Amino acid sequence: MTREKLRTWPRRPRPRVADVIAGLRETVGVRVAKSTPLICMGSCFAASLRVAMIHREYNVLDATGHPPRCCTIFNAATFEQEMRRAVGTFGPADHWCIENEVEDPYRYKVTATDVGALEADRLTYRVRWERALQEAGVFVLTLGQSEVWHSNSGYLPTYPRAERDQYQAGTLGYEYTRELLQSAWQLLGAYGQPRLVLTVSPVPLKRTWRDVSPVIANADSKATLRAAVGDFAAETTGVSYFPAYEIATQCFSEPYQVDGRHVRREVIAAVIAAFDEVYGE
Numbered sequence: 001m002t003r004e005k006l007r008t009w010p011r012r013p014r015p016r017v018a019d020v021i022a023g024l025r026e027t028v029g030v031r032v033a034k035s036t037p038l039i040c041m042g043s044c045f046a047a048s049l050r051v052a053m054i055h056r057e058y059n060v061l062d063a064t065g066h067p068p069r070c071c072t073i074f075n076a077a078t079f080e081q082e083m084r085r086a087v088g089t090f091g092p093a094d095h096w097c098i099e100n101e102v103e104d105p106y107r108y109k110v111t112a113t114d115v116g117a118l119e120a121d122r123l124t125y126r127v128r129w130e131r132a133l134q135e136a137g138v139f140v141l142t143l144g145q146s147e148v149w150h151s152n153s154g155y156l157p158t159y160p161r162a163e164r165d166q167y168q169a170g171t172l173g174y175e176y177t178r179e180l181l182q183s184a185w186q187l188l189g190a191y192g193q194p195r196l197v198l199t200v201s202p203v204p205l206k207r208t209w210r211d212v213s214p215v216i217a218n219a220d221s222k223a224t225l226r227a228a229v230g231d232f233a234a235e236t237t238g239v240s241y242f243p244a245y246e247i248a249t250q251c252f253s254e255p256y257q258v259d260g261r262h263v264r265r266e267v268i269a270a271v272i273a274a275f276d277e278v279y280g281e
Contacts, residue, residue: 015250017274020243024278028240030195032058032279036137039063039194043074043144045201045263049244052272053140063132064107065125072107074144076172076180076228077155081106083187086130091122092153096162108157133191138279142244143229144201146172146221147208159207169209171221177228185236196239197279198229202248204261242278244271 010019032038034057040050041063053060064072073079084090095118096103101111102118107125112118133139149156149167160167172180185196200222208217226245233241248255248267255267 014253017247017251017270020246020251021274021278024243028197028242028278029238030138030197030240030279031281032138032275033281035059037061037132037135038138038140039132039136040140040142041073042079042140042142043201043203045144045203045244046073046140046142048263048268049140049142049271052268053275056272056276061132061136063129063136065128072157073141074108074157075146075148075155076143076177076184076225077148077150078106078157079141079143080180080184080187081155082129083184085126086133087187087190090154091126093119094153098162103161105156105160105162106154109161130191133188133194136191136194138195138197139188140197140199140242142199142201143225144203145205146177146224147205147210147217148172149209159209171210172224174224174228177224178232181228181232182236185239193238197242198233198239199242200225200229200245202245202255202263206261242275244274247271247274 037059039061040046040053050060072082081090096105102115104110104118112121148170149160151167205214205218205221208214210217230241233239248263252267255263257264
C-alpha cells in the first residue's frame with residue numbers, strides 16, 4: 001500500500017461520525033429501503049436501535065411478540081440457539097418460578113401465569129420468529145457480551161435470574177464466536193439468506209462472574225466480540241459490519257446516561273442517521 005492510500009486518524013479531539021463511516025457505503029454491498037422487511041434484535045442497545053428505526057419509518061418486523069426489553073440475543077451462542085429454535089432443533093421445556101410467575105430461562109424476562117401459558121407462548125413465539133425470518137430481507141444483529149451462563153439444555157441470554165447453582169459460567173473466545181456465527185449464518189440460509197448486518201453494543205457489562213473488575217471484563221468482552229464480528233463480516237459474502245460501537249464510544253465525550261451504561265438518545269439518533277448514510281437507498 002502506498003503512502004497516499006493510507007488512512008490516518010482525524011486530527012481533532014474526537015472523530016466525527018463522518019470520519020467513522022467514510023468509505024463504508026461503497027463496501028457494504030447492500031441497500032436497505034424503508035420498505036425492506038427488517039429484523040432488529042440483540043442486546044438492550046438493539047432494543048433502542050429498534051425503536052429508533054421504527055421512528056425513522058423502517059419496516060421493522062415484530063419478530064418476538066414481546067416488548068423490546070425482552071432481549072433474547074446477547075451473545076453469539078444465543079443467536080445460534082435462536083436460529084436452531086426456528087428450524088426446530090432447540091426447544092427446552094424447563095422454566096423458573098419467580099414471584100408467583102413462571103419464566104422462560106432462554107428469553108429474558110418473558111413470563112407467564114403458569115406452565116401451560118408459557119408453553120403456549122413459546123409455540124406462538126416460534127411461529128412468529130420463523131415467519132419473520134421468512135419475510136426479512138435484512139437482519140440487523142447487535143451482540144453485547146462474550147460472557148455466558150449455560151446448562152446442558154442451552155445458553156441463557158444473560159445471568160441466571162433463578163436456580164443459579166444449575167448453570168455454569170464461561171466465556172466465548174474468538175474462535176468459538178466465529179464458529180457460532182458461521183453456524184447461525186448457515187441456518188439463516190434456510191430462509192433465503194437475508195443480508196446480515198452485525199454490530200457490537202457500546203453498553204458495558206453490568207456484572208461479571210470473573211474475579212476481575214467489570215471494567216477489565218468488559219474491555220476483554222468487547223475486544224473479543226469486535227474482532228470476531230469484524231473478521232466474520234469481512235470474510236463472508238452477504239454479511240457486513242456497521243460501526244455503531246465506534247460511533248458511540250469514539251465520537252461523543254459523554255455517550256452514556258447517568259447510569260454510566262445506557263446510551264443517550266442523541267447518540268442513538270446519530271447511530272441511526274449513520275445507518276441511513278451507509279445503507280439507505
